[in-house]
Amino acid sequence: MAGKTYNVGVIGYGMSAKVFHIPLVLITPQFTLHSIVQRTPKPNDDASKDHPSTKIYHSAPEMFADPSIDIIVITTTPDTHFSFTKSALEAGKHAIVEKPFVPTSGEAQQLVDISAKTGKLICVYQNRRWDTDFLTVKKLLDEGTIGRCVEFETHFDRYKAIRPETWKGTLGMDQAGGVIYDLGTHLIDQAYVLFGMPASVTGVFANQRNDGQAEPDSFTVMLQYSNGGPLVTAKAGVMCVETEQLRYWVRGSKGSFKKFHLDVQEDQLKAGLKPGDQGFGIESDDRAGSLVVLDGETKPKGSTLKNVTPLTYASLYAGFAKAIEGGGESAVPVKASEARDVLRIIEAAKESAKSGRSVAL
Structure with missing residues (x-):
């Protein structure tokens, strides 16, 4: 039934x-x-x-x-x-x-x-808790592949010289508008999922466009954790001219992981694909992350690491x-x-x- x-x-x-x-x-x-x-x-x-x-x-x-x-x-x-x-x-x-x-x-x-x-x-x-690259990072940390996490960077940088005429660019922070509520909500939520509430928070806001607007368009937020926890840096900027934008850089006591590019699901949804369609949520091999782990006591060994099988936003x-x-x-x-x-x-x-x-x- x-x-x-x-x-x-x-x-x-x-x-x-x-x-x-x-x-x-x-x-x-x-x-x-x-x-x-x-x-x-x-x-x-x-x-x-x-x-x-x-x-x-x-x-x-x-x-x-x-x-x-x-x-x-x-x-x-x-x-x-x-x-x-x-x-x-x-x-x-x-x-x-x-x-x-x-x-x-x-x-x-x-x-x-x-x-x-x-x-x-x-x-x-x-x-973005179901971004496939985030789930890959979570798996690395859960399994201890890179040891104890000492530093975690999560980025959402891009080149976007014109402020959007939406709530993301026009609503003030007192109304949950602007970059810290748009992109910062994602980045900080991912850190919260991995590490919980921080002991202290340091925030720096900027107007990288220098467009005369009072509301910031960029931020760097550092989360400090006690009892040997990592230093987390969440960062979003709008004047970053790169062909490949950094997404994660995670450093641990036994290794390091670096990943470029955003998860593909948003672009696929905009193109009319949906979860369950062939290839949905799967990045091409050339967008795989870079993993470095210690081989023995001191010798680093590098390899590429593809994302885990997508769970998708569904x-x-x-x-x-x-x-x-x-x-x-x-x-x-x-x-x-x-x-x-x-x-x-x-x-x-x-x-x-x-x-x-x-x-x-």
């Missing part, structure tokens, strides 16, 4: 909904795309034409009031996430929320509390389906409490950048 299916409503019809969420809803067996909120359809951008069997709403309250919806996916700008998630939970819906989760860790805690009170689950879309949706089916809060792939902790780190980085001092957590 087939299991229960859950009706999913999606708020927003921008790139996030079209590229990251709706394709994953459609391939998750337990989920049915029930409805979409698109406030202002256009002739060349009309959800009703793209998804003719799906109900279309023009406001979020209409969707909250629909008793047939089980899950609401929130893909709007981050300044709306708190109110929409709160409304979804209080309307008896589970929620999947795009990153950044909400503007503040205090708001995140409020939603954690509301989730517990209503019994409805929240999953935050930190999809794993987040599949995991949330299992949580709703009975796994509960402990089975949620990215818990709201974890997103709250990442926001605490970001807030410490902002405080550090303002004061010029490291901030203890």
